[in-house]
Amino acid sequence: MTARSLSLARALDPPLGFPPPPPAMGALTDSRKRLSADHRLPIPTFPPPSPPPPSKRPKLAPFPPSLDPSTSAAPPPQIDHASAASAPGPSSSSSAPTSSSSSSSLPQRRRLPPPPPFQRPIHGPQRVLRAFRPGKPARPHAARPSWLSTSSPLPQSLRLEQYVELVNSVSHPAPPTRAATTNAAATQEEAVPLEVVDIEEDGDEREQEEEEEAVRMSVVVRKVPLYKQLYEASSRKRDAKLKTLEFEVRLAEEGRLGLERLVEVLPRITPKKEVVPEPFVPLTDEDEEIVRQALHGRNSRERLAVHEPSNIVITREILQCLNNQEWLNDEVINLYLDLLKERELREPSKFLKCHFFNTFFYKKLISGSYDYKAVRRWTTKRKLGYSLIECDKIFVPIHKEVHWCLAVINIREKKFQYLDSLGSMDMKVLRTLARYIVDEVKDKSGQQIDALSWKQEGVKHLPLQENGWDCGMFMLKYIDFYSRDMDLSFGQKHMCYFRRRTAREILNLRAE
Structure with missing residues (x-):
């Protein structure tokens, strides 16, 4: 290489870091292939055609930051087509153009301007507000x-x-309007941070x-902090269960109130359970069997009960008077009256204070004629422990040949009553008893009472017998119910039961 060509090459090479200067107008390379291509290029027209593929595009230096279209909105600079035509093209495999290329006889052709570079985004961390x-x-x-x-x-x-x-x-x-202030005062909502x-x-x-x-x-x-939103979401999930539990609690409360009201209404809409009075309590199967053996045994002289206070002995023969269609004897009546007196002493608060004369008292009182001295010692306070005037009621059995009646000295109500299951009335018996009570009180306490002026009457609505053999049982039940201070609420239909019950009480030596 000559010195002239070396200086020309150095002049053509750009300094480091700067783009090479554009060659002289019409300068061509010494490549035959390029020259032939340039010879075949048509005359350029404007607007220019699409840019060549990336592989044929020359490497361009990036725009300076001031000309970066991504950061500036300034319009792109105007391109001088004359200078762009002289811009350097893609480099060939040969070295810089020699002096022989200037003497080429090929016609001069214009070069296409390079396309504008693509915008390059800036890659880096960004803080987006x-x-x-x-x-x-x-x-x-x-x-x-x-x-x-x-x-x-x-x-x-x-x-x-x-x-x-x-x-x-x-x-x-900013401060709300007047309408907004009125609405806020009505709802009274607190400001949410x-x-x-x-x-x-x-x-x-x-x-x-x-x-x-x-x-x-x-x-x-x-508007609402995150923890409040989470709490509200969780509460909404629990709302269904809470509402279910609230409904169950309300239902249970209504059921309880309904039961309380039912307790008040139930006695009025349902019949009361019949309470069996004590005089009608049925016997057990065991008691029924004992009574059956006592009344229907073979040995008639067998002792079934011995009452030592009254010295009364009850054998099967005596007790068999309690069978149906049998008359009651003196031993059964007197023993039962003694059992009633023991019942009163056993439970004094449950029964009236009464005195029960036996079947021999009235016969002794009127033997021949009225004789008080014949029965004076029967009612001493040392023997009884009380005076007759202290009693509420005094019961006197009256036997008239084949019929039993009852006379009552009602000291509490100051009257004399006569009870006959056949419905008859005997005023003589009541006057005799009025005379007796006057003498008795005068003899035992020295007091004078006007018993002769007391009322003497029969009992209204008295239960009556419907046969000829239940007079004795009617008399015993008159005494039993009056000593309980009860109304006479029995009849002929109960006599069979009363006979078995009396037999059971005598066998047990205990009146119930």
């Missing part, structure tokens, strides 16, 4: 800051003063741009 993107205000009723007016575009970066102004405008809205969220994202640029578009032109404002 979504809360401060342009768009609607944070709250419709909040006052819009002066710098956020629609007439002026929102700057890309906010200063500290603008950030403070935006937060104050969201947290402290707002929470402005600053979202910071890193990652893929494309995903970041998509998320930016989703939240652009809006402000992310949370």
Whole structure:
């Protein structure tokens, strides 16, 4: 290589870091292939055709930051087509053009301008403040800051003063109108603090741009804190169970109240259970068997009961008077009256204070004529332990040949009563007993009573016998019910039961 060509090559090579200068107009390379291609190129027309493929495009230096279209909105610079035509093309495999190329006889051709470079995005972490993107205000009723007016575009970066102004405008809205103040006073709702969220994202640029578009032109404002939202969501899940439990509690309460009301109404809508009075308590199977053996045994002289206080012995023959269609004898009647007196002494609060004369008293009193001295010693206080005047009622059995009646000296009510199961009345018996009680009180206590003026009557609604053999049993039950201070609520239909019950009480030597 000559010195001239070396200097020419150095002149053509650009310094390091700068693009090579454009060659002289019409300069061509010494490549035959290139020359032949240039010879076949058509005359360029404007607008220019599409740029060549990337593999044939020359490497271009990036724009300076001031000309980067991604950061500046300035229009692209005007391209001088004359100078662009002389811009260097793709480098060939040969070295710089020699002096022999200038003497070529080929016609000169214009070169196509290079296409503008693509915008290169800046890759790097970005801090995206979504809360401060342009768009609607944070709250419709909040006052819009002066710098956020629609007439002026929102700057890309906010200063500290603008950030403070935006937060104050969201947290402290403008005073509400008069209608809003009235509505707030009516509902009495407390102001809910707002929470402005600053979202910071890193990652893929494309995903970041998509998320930016989703939240652009809006402000992310949370009216209720997150913990309150979670609590409300959890409470909504529990609401169904709580409502179910509340319903069950209410149902149980209503059921309890219904049962309480039912207790009050039930006695009126259901019949009362019949309470069996004590005189009608049925015998057990065991008692029935004992009575059957006592009344229907073979040995008639067998002793079945011995009452030592009265010295009365009851054999099977004597007890068999309690069978149906049998007359009662003196031993059974007198022993039963003694058992009634023992019952009274055993339970004095349950029964009236009474005295029970035996079947021989009235016969002794009127033997021949009225004779008080014949029965004077029968009622001494040392023997009885009490005076007859202290009793409520005094029972006197009356036997008339084949019929038993009852006379009652009712001291509590001051009257004399006569009870005959056949419905008859004997005033002579009542006058005799009135005379007796006057003599008795005068003899034992020295008092004078006017018993002759007491009322003498029969008993109304008296249960009557319907056969010729139950007079003795009727008389015993008159005494039993009156000593209980009960009404005579029995009849002929109960006589069979009363006979068996009396037999059982005599066998047990205990009246119930």
